[in-house]
Amino acid sequence: MEHIVIIGNGISGVTAARHIRKLSDKKITIVSAESDYFFSRTALMYVYMGHMKFKHTQPYENWFWKKNRIELKKGFVKKIDSENKLLLFAEDDSLSYDKLIIATGSKPNKFGWPGQDLKGVQGLYSKQDLENLEVYAPNNQVCKHAVIVGGGLIGIELAEMLHSRHIPVTFLVRETSFWDGVLPKEESDMINKEILRNGIDLRLSSNLKEIISDENGQAKSIIIEETGEEIPCNLVGLTAGVSPNIDITKTSTIETGRGIKVNRFLETNIPDIYAIGDCAEQHEAIGNRNPIEAVWYTGRMMGETVAQTICGNKMAYNPGHWFNSAKFFDIEYQTYGWVWAQPKENEARFYWEHKSGKKCIHLNYDKNTKELIGINNFGIRMRHEFFDKMLNEKQTVTYVLEHLADANFDPEFYKLHEKEIVAKFNLENNTNIQLRKKSWKRIFQTS
Numbered sequence: 001m002e003h004i005v006i007i008g009n010g011i012s013g014v015t016a017a018r019h020i021r022k023l024s025d026k027k028i029t030i031v032s033a034e035s036d037y038f039f040s041r042t043a044l045m046y047v048y049m050g051h052m053k054f055k056h057t058q059p060y061e062n063w064f065w066k067k068n069r070i071e072l073k074k075g076f077v078k079k080i081d082s083e084n085k086l087l088l089f090a091e092d093d094s095l096s097y098d099k100l101i102i103a104t105g106s107k108p109n110k111f112g113w114p115g116q117d118l119k120g121v122q123g124l125y126s127k128q129d130l131e132n133l134e135v136y137a138p139n140n141q142v143c144k145h146a147v148i149v150g151g152g153l154i155g156i157e158l159a160e161m162l163h164s165r166h167i168p169v170t171f172l173v174r175e176t177s178f179w180d181g182v183l184p185k186e187e188s189d190m191i192n193k194e195i196l197r198n199g200i201d202l203r204l205s206s207n208l209k210e211i212i213s214d215e216n217g218q219a220k221s222i223i224i225e226e227t228g229e230e231i232p233c234n235l236v237g238l239t240a241g242v243s244p245n246i247d248i249t250k251t252s253t254i255e256t257g258r259g260i261k262v263n264r265f266l267e268t269n270i271p272d273i274y275a276i277g278d279c280a281e282q283h284e285a286i287g288n289r290n291p292i293e294a295v296w297y298t299g300r301m302m303g304e305t306v307a308q309t310i311c312g313n314k315m316a317y318n319p320g321h322w323f324n325s326a327k328f329f330d331i332e333y334q335t336y337g338w339v340w341a342q343p344k345e346n347e348a349r350f351y352w353e354h355k356s357g358k359k360c361i362h363l364n365y366d367k368n369t370k371e372l373i374g375i376n377n378f379g380i381r382m383r384h385e386f387f388d389k390m391l392n393e394k395q396t397v398t399y400v401l402e403h404l405a406d407a408n409f410d411p412e413f414y415k416l417h418e419k420e421i422v423a424k425f426n427l428e429n430n431t432n433i434q435l436r437k438k439s440w441k442r443i444f445q446t447s
Contacts, residue, residue, distance in 0.1 A: 001026065001027050002026045003026070003028075003098045003099075004017075004027065004028050004029070004097070004099050005029045005031060005100050005101070006028070006029070006030045006100075006101040006103055007031050007087070007101070007102050007103060008030075008031075008032060008103035008105055008279075009031075009035065009038045009072070010038070010041060010103060010277060010278075011040075011277070011299045012103040012299035012303045013030055013032075013276070013303065015299070015300045015302075015303025015304055016103065016276060016303035016304075016307050017030055017303075018068075018070075018303075019303065019304050019308070020307045021068050023307060024311045026311075027071075028069070028070045028071065029071040029072075029073055029097075030071070030072050031075055031077060032072070032073075033074065033076035034128070036074060037060070037062060038058065038060065039054070039057040039058050039059075039127065040057045040058075041125070042296055043056075043057040044057070045160070047130060048130060048161045048164075048165075049160075049161055054130070076091070077248055078248075078251075079248075079252070080100070080249070080251075080252045080254070082100075082270045084096075085097050085098065085100070087100075099274070099310055100272065100273045100274070101273075101274045101306060102254075102260060102268075102274065102276070102279060103275070103276050103277045103279065103303070104248055104277075104278075105245050105279060106125065106243060106279070106294050107123075107242060107243060107245040108123030108238055108241075109242060111240065113208055113211060114209075115210055115211025115219065116238065118211055119216070119218040119219070120219040120234060120236060121211055121235075121236040121238060122136075122236075123154070123237070124154050124157065124158045124161075124237060125242065133161070133235075136234060137167055137235045138165075139165055139166075140167045142234065143162075143234040143235050144168070144232075144234060145167070145169075145170070145234060146162050146167050146169050146170070146235040147171075147172065147231055147236050148169060148170070148171045148237040148239055149172045149222075149238050149240055150172070150174075150238065150240030151171070151173030151175060152240070152241055155171065155237070155240075156171075156178075156191075156195070157327075159171055159195070159200050160198075162235075163199065163200065167235075168201070169201065170200075170231055171195065171200050171201065172206045172208055172222075172224070173204050173205075173206065174206065174207050174240075175204065175205070176204055176205050177192055177204060178192050178195065178202070178204070179191065181341055184342075184351075184362060185341075186360065186362065187360065187362060187376055187378060188341075190331070190353070190357060191328045191331070193357060194358070195329070203224070206224050206225070206226060207224070207225040208223075208224070208225065209224060209225040210223050211223075211236055219235070219236045220233070222236060242278070242294055244258055244259035244280075244281065246260055246279055253269075254269065255268065255269040257291075258281055258291075259275070259278075259279050259280055259292045260280055260281060261275075261281055262274070262276075262280045262282060264317055265305075265306075265309055265314060265316055266280060266302055266305060266306045266309070266317055274309075274310075276302035276303055276305075277298075277299035277302055278293075278299065280292070282317075286318075286319060288338055289319065293319075297323075298319050301319055305317045305318075320388070321336065321388055321391045321392070322335070322337060323335060323336045323384060323387070323388075331358055331378050331379050332378070332381065333376070333377070334384075335374065336374060336375050336377075336382075336384065336388070336391065337364070337387065339362050339364040339373070339374040340364070343364065346367060346368065347365065347366065347367060347373060348364075349362065349363065349365075350365075350424075350428065352417075352420070352421045352424050354379070354417060358378075358379050359378060359380055359417065360377075361375060361376065361377050361380065361421060362375065362376040362377075363397055363401075365397040370398060371395070371396055371397075372400050380410060382407040382408060382409055383407050383408075386403075387407065398431070398433055401421070401422050401425055401433050401435070402422075402433055402434065402436050404418045404422065405435060405437065405438040406438055408438075418435050
């Protein structure tokens, strides 16, 4: 019986295992050194904030794996012997495979800061990170102040987590505005205000110089590069992005760049070895997408795709239109298609912001053809299916605005803003677009 071994029990690896089992009777083993069972990494923040317990982050009961004949092995792989199709473990045992899927995910970036390996200095990625937070920041008596380094999605999640336990936070962001390499100025300004509104000490254009140790080898303060200011703290969160976790390939002949190089079928340069999820790097980017995408849903898609290939239905990875979602304290964020931080030469933009300063949309479209390129949406829930359809059909911004009521996914009784949005577009562009009544079934009758 063919033996499929998967290194990594995150969303990518587990999805691959589940779909291989649906399609075949192959022997499947998932290897992980992090946790006994698969858990939802995106839910870690809600465990710390008290909204759920860790066991609630596990989508499957413990009996699920045995029932579905998916073997689980706890262990740290120190070497891949591809010539003999063998995994060698730090625990001095080994495991043979017929086909190998590497799904080792990401690891937090470290840039050689003095003190970056002290106690009380950590990222927010693993189960162990959550456990360390309970040691170094269980409350505002043990942790009187925390510093977060890095202004991306993980950084703002950690800020919200600590804020929920009333721990004062200083947030160092090296950019001139929060996440301004991704967000246009208007959205970035909105999130700056939301961070400050929640009592976070936001320091823009600020870099970490070093982390100072106490007599016990634990962080006691940090120094800001630009000013030399020393800020006392008991916890330092390093959230300056993540990198593919490819340490496992160092003693192998598997081709790597920043990640493990794969083709469209997620195959590496070594026969019968595949890479999926955060650790995989496409040889050539797919459209405008990045060659490496550390996003939950793309990891799931890769798991589904590689399962088809391994089970005899060779399938190319096709992630479709870019989309993503996140939450900045109380402001929910969705993006579909592409709204760059800076518009390109052929692009036109339309921006509407609600007077509350907590809701906006930003439409990006071709200035000549008016074809929709993308939308950023803050504080108003909109349907993924709607914008996926608009992008697939290459609809114009006019058509999108006419049918904007069909995109809204806010709960009943929420205040609607489509009329105000369309009116502003008409005023700025000297048009007469008429908002059509909600017609969900008609719009999607061919979907």
